[in-house]
Amino acid sequence: MATAEVERTVEPPARAGAAPAGGVEAARAAHAARRAALVERLRNATAPPRLEKEVSNLFRDRVPAPATRIDTREFRHVLAVDPVAGTVEVEGMCPYGDLVDATLPHGVMPAVVPELMGITIGGALAGIGIESSSFRHGLVHETILEFDVVTADGEVVTARPEGEHAELFFGFPNSYGTLGYAIRILAKTIPVKPCVRLEHRTFRDAESYYAALAAACDDPASDFVEGEIFARDRMVLSIGRFVDAAPYTSDYTFEKIYYKSILEREEDYLTTRDYIRRWDTDWFWCSKNLGMEIPLLRRLLGRERLNSLTYTRIMRWFNRWRLGRIYDLLGYRSESVIQDVGVPLARAPAFLAWFHDTIGILPVWNCPFRALHPHGFPLFRTPPGELWVNFGFWQPIRRREAKPDHWYNRQIERKIAELGGVKSLYSDSFYPEDEFWRHYDRAVYERLKRRYDPCGRLRGLYEKCVLKR
Numbered sequence: 001m002a003t004a005e006v007e008r009t010v011e012p013p014a015r016a017g018a019a020p021a022g023g024v025e026a027a028r029a030a031h032a033a034r035r036a037a038l039v040e041r042l043r044n045a046t047a048p049p050r051l052e053k054e055v056s057n058l059f060r061d062r063v064p065a066p067a068t069r070i071d072t073r074e075f076r077h078v079l080a081v082d083p084v085a086g087t088v089e090v091e092g093m094c095p096y097g098d099l100v101d102a103t104l105p106h107g108v109m110p111a112v113v114p115e116l117m118g119i120t121i122g123g124a125l126a127g128i129g130i131e132s133s134s135f136r137h138g139l140v141h142e143t144i145l146e147f148d149v150v151t152a153d154g155e156v157v158t159a160r161p162e163g164e165h166a167e168l169f170f171g172f173p174n175s176y177g178t179l180g181y182a183i184r185i186l187a188k189t190i191p192v193k194p195c196v197r198l199e200h201r202t203f204r205d206a207e208s209y210y211a212a213l214a215a216a217c218d219d220p221a222s223d224f225v226e227g228e229i230f231a232r233d234r235m236v237l238s239i240g241r242f243v244d245a246a247p248y249t250s251d252y253t254f255e256k257i258y259y260k261s262i263l264e265r266e267e268d269y270l271t272t273r274d275y276i277r278r279w280d281t282d283w284f285w286c287s288k289n290l291g292m293e294i295p296l297l298r299r300l301l302g303r304e305r306l307n308s309l310t311y312t313r314i315m316r317w318f319n320r321w322r323l324g325r326i327y328d329l330l331g332y333r334s335e336s337v338i339q340d341v342g343v344p345l346a347r348a349p350a351f352l353a354w355f356h357d358t359i360g361i362l363p364v365w366n367c368p369f370r371a372l373h374p375h376g377f378p379l380f381r382t383p384p385g386e387l388w389v390n391f392g393f394w395q396p397i398r399r400r401e402a403k404p405d406h407w408y409n410r411q412i413e414r415k416i417a418e419l420g421g422v423k424s425l426y427s428d429s430f431y432p433e434d435e436f437w438r439h440y441d442r443a444v445y446e447r448l449k450r451r452y453d454p455c456g457r458l459r460g461l462y463e464k465c466v467l468k469r
């Protein structure tokens with residue numbers, strides 16, 4: 001997987017997941033103090049602010065530019081978990097790994113937890129977060145009840161689905177830090193049981209696979225639904241259900257590899273914590289690009305370091321030294337194709353057939369999701385209630401023959417548009433500007449930009465996500 005550094009990342013402060021011993025009020029007071037200091041830093045910033053956080057899951061380069069680094073690493077505390085109300089109040093830069101560990105002892109988890117444990121709740125809200133519970137609870141932003149945004153000028157506002165900042169509430173998802181930073185978030189939780197029973201069902205043709213996926217999403221007994229495509233004639237539907245007890249639990253956090261188990265087993269049991277982390281240990285299947293499927297390397301690295309944070313650091317080091325150029329020297333042209341795209345379920349078989357013919361990356365991750373809120377989210381609009389399928393594929397394509405720059409990525413952008421789908425912006429995008437704004441609501445975005453960043457201290461969405469400024 002080719003990748004690139006975007007925001008500056010620095011070493012983490014001490015783990016800060018759980019609320020301090022003083023309780024909720026003390027945690028909120030400490031948050032207020034951190035917030036006041038942040039506001040002060042923003043007001044004194046002499047250059048456009050740029051987020052400095054522990055780690056990034058963004059996969060696109062940015063052109064270096066003068067900026068005032070705004071250190072937000074301290075904003076990673078869980079302030080309050082209320083299992084009765086079904087909510088967790090948390091700071092915006094809290095990684096999901098810490099957030100899950102703070103909520104599980106209360107018998108709850110955030111309703112949607114992205115697979116990579118270093119993804120922060122604010123990053124998933126400002127980007128697009130998805131998981132195998134998204135067929136029921138929507139994308140991450142649908143699970144957010146309210147959030148505080150600090151603007152580039154140091155103003156703090158609370159965005160809710162109603163009231164003065166409602167337009168910001170709906171326009172923030174997919175704005176990627178171009179409207180301000182979410183520093184405090186109130187999110188929905190769901191009750192959990194100790195374990196998850198998994199059923200893996202293999203299909204040979206796309207029609208029956210997607211029909212079964214739709215049926216699993218309609219089944220009230222399903223808690224988690226996702227699919228993995230290993231070949232044209234090998235698709236696996238994985239359905240998870242919470243259970244109180246399990247005859248055994250499998251461990252994919254060290255020597256055994258989760259995605260391989262899907263091909264070998266029809267039934268499996270994981271603890272709920274391990275289920276939530278199942279893709280993190282091997283970065284889905286991308287750790288193999290770093291040799292991490294070699295048993296000796298796994299043992300040398302050790303259980304604690306087998307995770308997406310480690311791989312992200314290795315890839316950044318790899319990129320810093322431009323080691324990927326070795327393929328250029330061997331006469332290959334390389335294009336990084338790291339994308340998550342959504343299409344309506346009805347068009348998923350057509351997209352998959354086209355994908356096999358034109359792109360050919362395997363495996364592919366499928367995750368069903370539904371938009372829930374009738375208002376809709378202007379920068380990531382999908383019709384409420386309709387089942388969609390996310391396709392995730394993350395791999396460089398290397399070839400010897402000449403093709404125009406970004407050929408594969410542009411093909412994907414065009415196909416998604418043709419099928420009425422939508423593309424996440426965490427990675428490379430190559431849309432011409434007018435085409436970009438046909439997919440993401442320009443009028444709403446410009447209104448929000450005028451209101452929340454009137455001096456244009458933060459980059460615009462197109463500049464940031466496509467021009468990489």
Ligand SMILES: Cc1cc2nc3c(=O)[nH]c(=O)nc-3n(C[C@H](O)[C@H](O)[C@H](O)COP(=O)(O)OP(=O)(O)OC[C@H]3O[C@@H](n4cnc5c(N)ncnc54)[C@H](O)[C@@H]3O)c2cc1C
Nearest residue numbers: 056057058092114120122123126127129130177181182426
């Ligand atoms: C290989 C790969 C796989 C992925 N897989 C998944 C997946 O399975 N499920 C999933 O849900 N997502 C996935 N993502 C997408 C990921 O959720 C988004 O990229 C998300 O924005 C990353 O959040 P982060 O905390 O790592 O933020 P960063 O990567 O640090 O930042 C992402 C962007 O959001 C902005 N940002 C960060 N924090 C805030 C904040 N608090 N307020 C406002 N803006 C902010 C930053 O300025 C930046 O532009 C994947 C990404 C990659 C690269």
